[in-house]
Amino acid sequence: MKALLCKAFGPADTLVLEDIANPEPKKSEVLIEVQAAGVNFPDTLIIEGKYQFKPPFPFAPGGEVAGLIKAVGEKVSHLRVGDRVMALTGWGGFAEEVAVPAYNVLPVPKSMDLTTAAAFSMTYGTSMHALKQRANLQPGETLLVLGASGGVGLAAVEIGKAMGAKVIAAASSAEKLEVARQAGADALINYSEQSLKEELKTLTAGQGVDVIYDPVGGELFEEAFRSIAWNGRFLVVGFAAGGGIPALPANLPLLKGAALIGVFWGSFAQRQPQDNADNFQQLFAWHAEGKLKPLLSQTFPLERGGDAIAALSQRKAVGKVIVQVR
Numbered sequence: 001m002k003a004l005l006c007k008a009f010g011p012a013d014t015l016v017l018e019d020i021a022n023p024e025p026k027k028s029e030v031l032i033e034v035q036a037a038g039v040n041f042p043d044t045l046i047i048e049g050k051y052q053f054k055p056p057f058p059f060a061p062g063g064e065v066a067g068l069i070k071a072v073g074e075k076v077s078h079l080r081v082g083d084r085v086m087a088l089t090g091w092g093g094f095a096e097e098v099a100v101p102a103y104n105v106l107p108v109p110k111s112m113d114l115t116t117a118a119a120f121s122m123t124y125g126t127s128m129h130a131l132k133q134r135a136n137l138q139p140g141e142t143l144l145v146l147g148a149s150g151g152v153g154l155a156a157v158e159i160g161k162a163m164g165a166k167v168i169a170a171a172s173s174a175e176k177l178e179v180a181r182q183a184g185a186d187a188l189i190n191y192s193e194q195s196l197k198e199e200l201k202t203l204t205a206g207q208g209v210d211v212i213y214d215p216v217g218g219e220l221f222e223e224a225f226r227s228i229a230w231n232g233r234f235l236v237v238g239f240a241a242g243g244g245i246p247a248l249p250a251n252l253p254l255l256k257g258a259a260l261i262g263v264f265w266g267s268f269a270q271r272q273p274q275d276n277a278d279n280f281q282q283l284f285a286w287h288a289e290g291k292l293k294p295l296l297s298q299t300f301p302l303e304r305g306g307d308a309i310a311a312l313s314q315r316k317a318v319g320k321v322i323v324q325v326r
């Protein structure tokens with residue numbers, strides 16, 4: 001089978017398309033014929049050796065896929081050959097086939113096509129967990145989303161609206177903010193040009209923001225926290241801006257009676273599988289009702305998977321970038 005391989009850590013243009021042996025599913029795994037793979041920020045890190053997991057060489061990047069089950073391991077009873085599924089792979093998704101532990105596989109609802117399914121789990125799963133279990137976001141509250149046109153950010157905008165919040169989208173350009181507006185954001189802030197502090201003061205009549213969703217980090221982290229409301233919840237989701245892990249003076253949460261809350265969706269899904277499954281039932285229902293409309297902004301063939309990853313690392317992507325394998 002064909003796979004786009006990382007043979008040494010390096011930038012996205014060092015990935016090479018090669019023919020390799022097809023994977024065999026282990027007893028608790030299923031083998032998936034990949035239709036499409038969704039690109040996520042960890043793909044930019046894993047090929048550079050900067051991610052928490054460092055797979056042995058050679059490996060294909062690609063942390064989420066959708067496709068058809070080709071074979072099931074002997075211990076797998078709830079999935080069948082031919083099922084339409086989405087799966088979290090960690091890596092290995094930029095390939096014609098991938099073997100995945102069955103607990104990381106979800107059936108795709110009839111209302112969703114397989115390419116959309118490849119763009120769904122990571123971003124919507126993360127943002128749903130963040131806003132529901134971690135922030136306990138309530139109807140009528142204000143939600144500020146940083147990096148609001150990115151993968152997890154845009155999902156947070158849509159889920160925030162579906163949960164009844166007033167959503168303030170913040171991003172680095174007018175084009176990116178237009179994407180967030182079309183996804184339902186009520187107010188927009190361009191943090192390359194405007195003062196986050198002043199805009200939030202005006203938009204919240206001086207009260208501050210109830211929930212802040214931050215997948216960006218960097219300088220925005222403390223700046224945003226300073227605009228949190230009394231009883232506010234600040235969600236630490238990621239550090240796409242790079243430049244180190246931000247720190248927060250501890251008097252800031254004290255003064256606002258506010259909480260700094262970590263979000264680690266992958267661990268949540270493993271530790272609380274039933275809660276995660278319930279989240280996905282809600283997400284699938286909202287998708288079927290048209291409340292969630294995943295934006296697939298760019299599609300690349302497998303041999304150009306490196307360009308797909310580069311779109312994210314160069315801060316050029318909006319919504320989801322897809323690698324179409326079949």
Ligand SMILES: NC(=O)c1ccc[n+]([C@@H]2O[C@H](COP(=O)([O-])OP(=O)(O)OC[C@H]3O[C@@H](n4cnc5c(N)ncnc54)[C@H](OP(=O)(O)O)[C@@H]3O)[C@@H](O)[C@H]2O)c1
Nearest residue numbers: 040041147150151152171172215238239240241263264265
């Ligand atoms: N905690 C969890 O469970 C979890 C799960 C999934 C992802 N994440 C994390 O969430 C973050 C976003 O992931 P994603 O897949 O949504 O990525 P993405 O689609 O590339 O979005 C990242 C956003 O960050 C902003 N950004 C600011 N500085 C950047 C830079 N130097 N390079 C790239 N982007 C920059 C960009 O928006 P502007 O240009 O508008 O600033 C961009 O839209 C990553 O750190 C990822 O590891 C965490």
